[in-house]
Amino acid sequence: MKLIITLLSMLLLPLTSYAETLPSPQGKVLLTISGNIANSQKDGEAKFDREQLAKLPSDTFILHTRWTNKAHTYDGPLLSAILDHVGSKGTTIRLTALNDYSIVIQKAYINKYQPILAMLDDGKAMSIRDKGPLWLLLPQDKYPELKTEENTGKMIWQLSHIEIE
């Protein structure tokens, strides 16, 4: 009987681990993800502090955006890595900033251009005053088509909330 239970629980294990409970953030919450995601903490929401985000696969962009006088080096987790981490199942992603500025991008767009949520500007953590704490950056240096008005408008700063639809 014990064996049967053990075997059954072994069979069920992969099913239960599919919907994983993420560890709760210890520090100040920088990002909240909600909507069509598999992994969350509670109420279908996944919240992340700086430390958690720093552990995810990341990238570094050296960009000269229109808002600075020279090129800066930006580091941060890949948006696609964050979405994988939360088991995102949707294709339409809505990103919203602290000032309610919000944009919508498709999963395919993210897969193609692999944007980052920059946390460090020239190695310094970005505060709200410096477009932080999270700034969605597109690799404009690699893809010239990203320099258009429309794509530049997608580089949302002071990002605080992602909703998967």
Next chain:
Amino acid sequence: MPPFAFDRLLSRFKSFWLIPIVLIFFVSALTSLSQLKRSIEILDERYGTSVWSLFQLKTELRRFHDSLTLYGLDNSKHDEIVERFDILWSRFPILLEGEDARQLKKIPQANELVIEAYSKIQSIEHTVLQELKTTPHLYTQIQLELVPYLRAVDKLTLDNYHFNNDFYNRGDKRVSSLQRQLIWLMLGLIVSGALLLIMVIRESKINRYQAEHDSLTNMPNRSYLRKMLTALCNKNTPFALHLIDLNGFKDINDTLGHLTGDQLLQAVSQRLLENIDAPFGCMTCRMGGDEFAILHNKYIDADSLKQVSAQIITSLEEEFSVDGHSCFIGGSVGSVIYPDHGLDASRLLTHADIAMYKAKENSPSSTQITFDFEMVASINRRNQLQKDLREALENNKLQLAYQPIITLTDHSVSYFEALLRWEHPLYGNLSPLEIIEVAEQYGLAQQLGSWVIDQASQQIHLWKQSGLPLVPIAINISPAMYRLDLASIINNTLHKYNLPPGTLCIEVTEDTTMQNIQEAQIVLSKLVENQVSIALDDFGTGLSSLSHLQQMSVQTLKIDRSFIFDITTNPTSNALVNNIIGIGHDLGMKVVAEGIESQEAADILQNYHCDLGQGYLFSKPLTAEDAFNFFKNKSTDR
């Protein structure tokens, strides 16, 4: 030439027009380029996102102001005030750095206002972050400090929006004004380009016309004719070509001057145009000099060719009135027919030339001759003979044959006539007549004559050495020899071989002598002075009159073979010969009968007291050796 006035205007002031047209073209082109570049720059200019950023600043200022009011009602959420304050703070660097800052600087005082507002926000940082937490009512004071900036930023936002709109409108206006200028520039480009194109086309047309037309008569020239001939040959339909050389043109040119000559050529071309080109649908060309060509491309048959060529000759023979002079010329016409006489332009022209030269032989009378391939053969033969004769003379390949002249009474050898023999490797034995003709034609006659004199003298000398008595030899001389000092040449040669005067005789024909009767008389009398005996050859067939016979210093008369061969059957010949012998004797000459072939004839002639005889009855012409033997036999016979 196209006759329209514009074209004439262009041609008259060609160099005058060319410079401004080229200038307009280049100035228009360069200015258009720079205008286009300017337009692109204007269209490329962006005012960017400063409008958006200012609206965001304005909103965040307002939001912060409103959140302060809310904080006044419920002062538990100081965190939210701090967040709003940070967001408001973050709006300033955007307007002070990067593209938005650059754009904003175009508006007077805008940058200063943003800096001032930013300083204000920085100055209240401590109050907002710290003091407000413990002293919530401070919010009204902060709001009061913010109010002037709220208003000022509102105004700036609006100003910037208007400026932005104006900017685009201004750009549009500049672009459209540039476009209007561009229309004019394009017009200049098109017009000057078109003019240049017209000039280039016109020049090339003139050049082509000049290359294919004769400048004096304005008629198509040789190169145009060649082109036409080639085109016609490719079409493979029969046509005729007449080459014309004017007869007597050189004399007119020499006597009346080149100006008159040129006018005559113009008159000739005009007449050919009217009389041949118009009615027969032909094309007259001037080949150069006094040579014309008529392309008769409606050739049907030999009759139509004769018709055209007859009309050409008639036209040329009519009087030409040039510069107050009345000129009579004529033409020698050589005609060829395609494809009978050649399949390409070069061959047709060459053959027409040959026919024309053949016709020219009849000059000054005008004749037309149609080409015949035999002409080529005879020309080739002549060319070959000419080359070979030169060589033969140098290498002593010519020979003399000797035909004895017999005393009719005792059948002894009186003397030998030397006859020229040349066995040509290709054409075989050539007649002396042809050899002399070739020599005359190519300036070898004197050389040939001297060779004959030398050869005959040498033979007399050799025979003498072989034990024969002195046997005189008669040689034939050609007209060209009259131009030399024949007497001295003969004397010198005889002297060279140590022979006495009188051993060498000369035979002249009536025709050649009568042609140059003056020259001939001088030469002949000088020969007589030097004891050179002269015989008149082929008497009775040529031009000589009895009075000439009287004047000329001739010792021997040779009756032509045409009287002798039927002397036995034709009473007229018989009577004539009898009388010629009588006349000869009366003038103190010896008489020789040529071409005796029967004993009967010899008998008759002896009966008529003819002195000497020559012919196959006695002997054909012999080699030197045979002649030697013949002489010896005759001597021993007696």
